[in-house]
Amino acid sequence: MFEAVELGNTLDKKDFNQQLPQLRTRLLEIQAALRETRMPVVVIVSGVEGAGKPKVVNRLNEWLDTRGIQTHAFWDESDEEKERPRYWRFWRKLPPRGTIGIMFGSWYTRPIIDRVYGRTKPGEFEFELQRINEFEKMLSDDGALVIKLWFHITKKEQRLRLTPDKNGKLHPATGMVASPMQKKFLKKYDDFITVSEEAIRATSSGIAPWHLIEATDENYRDFTAASTVLDAISRRLEAMQAAARGKEKHSAAKPEAAAASTPQRLVLDSVDLDRTIGDKDYKKQLAKHQERLSRLAWAAREKRRSSIFMFEGWDAAGKGGAIRRLTGAMDARLYRVISVAAPTDEELAQHYLWRFWRHIPQAGYITIYDRSWYGRVLVERVEQFAKEHEWQRAYMEINSFEQQLSEHGIILCKFWLHISPEEQLRRFQEREKIAYKQYKITDEDWRNREKWEPYKLAVSDMVTRTSTSYAPWNMIPSNDKHLARVEILKAVCTRIEQALDE
Numbered sequence: 143m144f145e146a147v148e149l150g151n152t153l154d155k156k157d158f159n160q161q162l163p164q165l166r167t168r169l170l171e172i173q174a175a176l177r178e179t180r181m182p183v184v185v186i187v188s189g190v191e192g193a194g195k196p197k198v199v200n201r202l203n204e205w206l207d208t209r210g211i212q213t214h215a216f217w218d219e220s221d222e223e224k225e226r227p228r229y230w231r232f233w234r235k236l237p238p239r240g241t242i243g244i245m246f247g248s249w250y251t252r253p254i255i256d257r258v259y260g261r262t263k264p265g266e267f268e269f270e271l272q273r274i275n276e277f278e279k280m281l282s283d284d285g286a287l288v289i290k291l292w293f294h295i296t297k298k299e300q301r302l303r304l305t306p307d308k309n310g311k312l313h314p315a316t317g318m319v320a321s322p323m324q325k326k327f328l329k330k331y332d333d334f335i336t337v338s339e340e341a342i343r344a345t346s347s348g349i350a351p352w353h354l355i356e357a358t359d360e361n362y363r364d365f366t367a368a369s370t371v372l373d374a375i376s377r378r379l380e381a382m383q384a385a386a387r388g389k390e391k392h393s394a395a396k397p398e399a400a401a402a403s404t405p406q407r408l409v410l411d412s413v414d415l416d417r418t419i420g421d422k423d424y425k426k427q428l429a430k431h432q433e434r435l436s437r438l439a440w441a442a443r444e445k446r447r448s449s450i451f452m453f454e455g456w457d458a459a460g461k462g463g464a465i466r467r468l469t470g471a472m473d474a475r476l477y478r479v480i481s482v483a484a485p486t487d488e489e490l491a492q493h494y495l496w497r498f499w500r501h502i503p504q505a506g507y508i509t510i511y512d513r514s515w516y517g518r519v520l521v522e523r524v525e526q527f528a529k530e531h532e533w534q535r536a537y538m539e540i541n542s543f544e545q546q547l548s549e550h551g552i553i554l555c556k557f558w559l560h561i562s563p564e565e566q567l568r569r570f571q572e573r574e575k576i577a578y579k580q581y582k583i584t585d586e587d588w589r590n591r592e593k594w595e596p597y598k599l600a601v602s603d604m605v606t607r608t609s610t611s612y613a614p615w616n617m618i619p620s621n622d623k624h625l626a627r628v629e630i631l632k633a634v635c636t637r638i639e640q641a642l643d644e
Contacts, residue, residue: 172376182287184236191304195246214243226550227502232245236493290345300331353370413617414619415619433471435638438638439638442553444506445506448504449508452510452514452554452556453559461559464618477509480510480512560619618630
């Protein structure tokens with residue numbers, strides 16, 4: 143592959159200076175057009191060590207409007223990053239829609255280095271590359287443009303650049319001083335090329351192709367990199383404009399078929415809502431399992447195992463009360479509760495999973511989500527806030543997200559609190575009558591109730607398609623609130639105990 147990279151490309155200083163003003167003008171024009179779209183641009187800067195990547199990044203920042211570009215360097219992982227799934231550090235730095243994010247180092251860096259130094263096996267490396275493809279497809283499906291730049295120099299050129307002079311300084315093209323890691327890379331050039339070729343072949347797709355740039359000549363390297371970014375954005379914007387021109391006028395979206403027309407038995411039909419618990423037994427069980435959870439929360443912290451408890455359910459199903467019984471058993475320093483409402487403007491500028499990745503707990507701590515990422519396949523599906531192809535692909539995206547949590551050792555408990563329509567109506571009416579409960583009932587709650595059957599179908603699809611071995615759903619009968627609270631406490635304690643025993 144790298145043998146096919148044409149060597150000896152140059153751009154003399156005179157031609158460079160003549161062509162640069164037009165290039166910079168076009169870059170600023172295309173960046174201004176980008177701001178008017180909902181498309182984020184991710185530019186990955188990677189390649190052979192010593193190819194001058196820092197200077198390329200500096201040039202891009204110089205030639206573009208800094209108000210619409212952010213640069214993030216990924217190298218050593220901080221303690222904060224090590225305590226969370228690996229992709230957490232990348233999700234936090236994804237550019238908002240209409241802007242450009244330069245990733246100096248990326249999700250490719252660690253898998254390649256680990257493979258070169260034998261810290262991973264071939265099968266593990268293939269798995270990492272597959273995950274990269276899935277991640278980049280998810281970004282692309284959400285409208286992002288991923289531009290991947292690989293800068294190549296020969297082994298001879300790398301040695302010239304990475305061998306410091308008598309003063310300890312390197313070749314001017316690198317703009318860096320030698321480091322122990324760079325000297326190690328110098329000895330591993332052939333291994334890096336072999337592994338990098340495998341990575342590029344496996345991840346150069348139609349939605350996110352690699353662009354190989356010969357980097358011996360600085361002017362050619364920088365001009366080609368900027369031109370590649372310009373061309374990629376221009377083509378995408380032209381395609382978006384053409385699609386908009388050729389799009390037919392929207393016809394009214396067809397509502398989903400009511401669940402009543404679906405003869406099969408749904409998942410929720412198997413939840414036994416007749417189960418109850420007596421007051422005396424409830425108080426005894428509540429105290430027992432809260433004490434149990436109190437001890438387990440500290441034990442998990444000692445073993446640096448973090449947890450996520452996630453609650454979904456019908457309006458008035460008792461999510462808030464159940465969460466209060468959990469938090470009432472734990473030291474407030476160990477947990478935080480994230481109440482999920484309609485996304486903010488900042489959150490709308492990102493992939494829908496972004497706001498949930500942000501709150502992944504550090505090692506030994508707990509995050510409780512009052513509603514969650516499942517809004518994409520529930521409220522956004524039923525209310526048609528998301529298009530069908532968006533919520534259909536969300537099942538795979540959510541499973542991948544939860545798999546990464548599980549692989550990192552996070553204890554994940556998912557709860558659906560189920561009540562009958564009759565019990566929900568009784569609770570709604572009670573809330574309207576009791577002054578201190580009136581804030582809990584809104585017009586939206588009544589509107590959602592009218593769509594009970596479409597929601598029921600959506601919930602059944604959700605449970606069927608996202609209940610996995612690493613993140614199973616707990617279906618909680620909640621007509622009796624006391625029973626629901628005890629069942630949730632028991633499930634959380636059991637799951638933590640199992641995880642700590644692993």
